[in-house]
Amino acid sequence: MREVMKKKDIEVKFRVFEDRCRQSGLKVTPQRVAVYKALIGTDLHPTAEEVHRMVKQDIHSISLDTVNRTLLTLAEIGAAFQVEGTGQRRRFDGDLENHQHFRCIKCGKIVDFHHKPFDNIDIPAQLHGQFQVMRKTVYLEGLCQTCSAVSSS
Amino acid sequence: MREVMKKKDIEVKFRVFEDRCRQSGLKVTPQRVAVYKALIGTDLHPTAEEVHRMVKQDIHSISLDTVNRTLLTLAEIGAAFQVEGTGQRRRFDGDLENHQHFRCIKCGKIVDFHHKPFDNIDIPAQLHGQFQVMRKTVYLEGLCQTCSAVSSS
DNA sequence: TGACAAATAAGAGCTAATCCTATTTAGTAG
DNA sequence: CTACTAAATAGGATTAGCTCTTATTTGTCA
Structure with a gap:
C-alpha cells in the first residue's frame, strides 16, 4: 500500500x-x-x-x-x-503512519496490513494518567497460509 | 484484574x-x-x-x-x-484470555491492561483467506509515567 | 514387555547486541 | 574564524541469550 x-x-x-x-x-x-x-x-x-x-x-x-x-x-x-515481535532479532520501522502487523507463530514472518477502523481506535480513559501513548498497533498472531497448510497435513 | x-x-x-x-x-x-x-x-x-x-x-x-x-x-x-515486544529477551505468556499490552519505549517495561471493547475487535475480511488468526492484541507504545517525567525535565 | 521415535541434559558453539577506550566532531562561545 | 567541551564514533573485545550436537533416557504404542 x-x-x-x-x-x-x-x-x-x-x-x-x-x-x-x-x-x-x-x-x-x-x-x-x-x-x-x-x-x-x-x-x-x-x-x-x-x-x-x-x-x-x-x-x-x-x-x-x-x-x-x-x-x-x-x-x-x-x-x-x-517492530514488536519475535525476539530474536531487533527490527525497526521508520513508518510512523498507522499500520498493523500480523505475525506467524510458526515461521516468525511479520506482515504489514492496513485497516481503516484500526487506525482510529480510542485509548481507554483509564490509561490517560498512566501512559503517554505514541503509537497504537493491532497485533495479530496465528498461522500464515504456508504454515497452516503444513501443520494440518 | x-x-x-x-x-x-x-x-x-x-x-x-x-x-x-x-x-x-x-x-x-x-x-x-x-x-x-x-x-x-x-x-x-x-x-x-x-x-x-x-x-x-x-x-x-x-x-x-x-x-x-x-x-x-x-x-x-x-x-x-x-509476548510481542522489545527484542532483547524473549518473554512468554500463558494467559490465553484477551488482554492488551503497553510497552514503554524508554525503559522497555511491558504492562498488561484490560479493555472490553478491544476484546471484540473484528478481523478484517481481507485477511480471512491469508491468515488463521489465533490471537488479537492491541499493542500500545509510548512513555510510562516514570520515563515521561524524566524526559521532560 | 519390547521397540522405536522423541525428548532430554550438558556442554560447546554461535550470533546479536553491548561495552570499552582512544579518537574525532558538532555545537557554541569568544 | 578559532578554540573549547561534551557528545558521538570506530573498532575491537566481551557478554548474553539462544541454538546445536551427541550420548542417554523415556514416553508411547503395538
Whole structure:
C-alpha cells in the first residue's frame, strides 16, 4: 500500500528530524542522518545489520555499533519504532503512519496490513494518567497460509 | 484484574493441554508439564530463564535448553504465546484470555491492561483467506509515567 | 514387555547486541 | 574564524541469550 518514499519527501522529513534532534539535545551527525534516511526510505522492517549495509554505501566507515545505537536513539525520541515481535532479532520501522502487523507463530514472518477502523481506535480513559501513548498497533498472531497448510497435513 | 491461577484451575487446564499434546504428536513429559504449569501459574511474562528457575524447584536437573525449547513448542501448538515486544529477551505468556499490552519505549517495561471493547475487535475480511488468526492484541507504545517525567525535565 | 521415535541434559558453539577506550566532531562561545 | 567541551564514533573485545550436537533416557504404542 505504502510506496517507498520519494527523495523529496525524505528531505522534508529530515528537517523535522533535525529539529527533533536539537530539541532532545542530540547532535546532527552524518551517521545519524544517514541511518534515519535509510530507515524511512524502506518499508521492510530492517534489522540493524541491514540498515548498516545500506548506510555503508554512503559512509564507508560507519560501524554496526553506531547503527545499532542510533536506531535505538531514534526509537527513544519517537522518530522511529522498534517492530514488536519475535525476539530474536531487533527490527525497526521508520513508518510512523498507522499500520498493523500480523505475525506467524510458526515461521516468525511479520506482515504489514492496513485497516481503516484500526487506525482510529480510542485509548481507554483509564490509561490517560498512566501512559503517554505514541503509537497504537493491532497485533495479530496465528498461522500464515504456508504454515497452516503444513501443520494440518 | 486476573488473579494468579488456583491449583484446581491449573489441573483442569492441564487435561486440555495433555490432549493438545497428543493431538500434535508430542509426548507428555514431566519437563513439559512442569514448564506449562509454571507458565500458566504466573502473569509476569517470564523469560525462559525465569521459568527455568521456577521449574527447577520441582525438577532439579532440568536444563535451560529444555525450558527454552518447551516454551517455543508451547507457543507453536497454541498453548502459550510469546509476548510481542522489545527484542532483547524473549518473554512468554500463558494467559490465553484477551488482554492488551503497553510497552514503554524508554525503559522497555511491558504492562498488561484490560479493555472490553478491544476484546471484540473484528478481523478484517481481507485477511480471512491469508491468515488463521489465533490471537488479537492491541499493542500500545509510548512513555510510562516514570520515563515521561524524566524526559521532560 | 519390547521397540522405536522423541525428548532430554550438558556442554560447546554461535550470533546479536553491548561495552570499552582512544579518537574525532558538532555545537557554541569568544 | 578559532578554540573549547561534551557528545558521538570506530573498532575491537566481551557478554548474553539462544541454538546445536551427541550420548542417554523415556514416553508411547503395538
